[in-house]
Amino acid sequence: MSIADQERDDVLLGRAQKGDEEAFTLLYRRHQAALYRFALRMTGNTWAAEEIVQDVFMMLMRDPRKYDAARGTLGGFLYGVTRNRVLKHLERLPREVPLEEQHENGTRLGMVLKDASSPAILAEKRERVERVWAAVLDLPAEFREAVVLCELEERSYEEAAQMIGCPIGTIRSRLHRGRALLMARLEMLRGALRRANAAGLNGFENKKEVRNDVRRI
Structure with missing residues (x-):
């Protein structure tokens, strides 16, 4: 790690x-990824998350005196600031659930789960995670x-x-x-799938399984 870091x-x-400019660039690199992840997981929209984070850093660049070190980090x-921008975005726009949104690393939601399982099992896992993603955004x-x-950022209650x-x-x-609410929503989705498909899917068997699927988002 360099002295600057x-x-x-x-x-x-x-x-x-x-x-x-180098100092500002270092600040941006230090904080951008975490802010973007939060904005993306709250909005479910890569474009909105990017716009929000850019707006936050533009604010900091225009008027850095808004930050008071005596009040916190x-x-x-x-x-x-990001949280306020996210909440305003959610209030302004109708909620949509973009199941094909990209993750922060640029991969599609359905491409994240990779293992040695069969294509059928991978498809089921992908569909489960997509349902969890939709339920979280709802x-x-x-x-x-x-x-x-x-759950996703794994922050403590404090x-x-x-x-x-x-x-x-x-x-x-x-x-x-x-x-x-998340469990109730997923149970409703599981019931709908079972009615639509007599064979059914394994679905979500317990809270631990749901939590694991949430953390895959």
């Missing part, structure tokens, strides 16, 4: 304020956010509460409700 965010931001500040924003942070700015009990409640 070890510099604190506030030091880099101070350099960026003075016109140091730069990463926490950027997450808060959650109300506050429950979706708890699921994204605690970290998620600090990022959102709410009590830990609220995070626990939202996550519990989000999981319950």
Whole structure:
């Protein structure tokens, strides 16, 4: 790791304020991926996630003084701005579930699951993950956010509460409700598939299986 990579965010931001493009580029590379993952998992739309993250960094470049080091880390500040942009996006636009959206690494959702299983098993796994993805995107924003942070991002309750700015009990409640809604939604989908196909699919047998499928998104 270079000396530049070890510099604190506030030091880099101070350099960026003075016109140091390299410092700003390092800040961007340091935080962009995590912000993009969060925006993508909340919106389900690569274009929207890219626009939101670009807007956040444009804001930082235009007016870095909006960040107050006394109030927390730069990463926490950027997450808060990203979160606000995401919620405004969800309020503005009708919700769509793009099952063919790309992941942050550029691969299609259905191309992520790769193993030595037969084509039929791979197709079933792909379809299961797509159903979970659709069900997550169908959650109300506050429950979706708890699921994204605690299940997909694997944040602790304390970290998620600090990022959102709410009590830990609220995070626990939202996550519990989000999981319950997710299970209910997947059960409904499984019932519909069984009615449509007499042979049926194995579906989701338990909560642990659902959680594993959520984390594949």
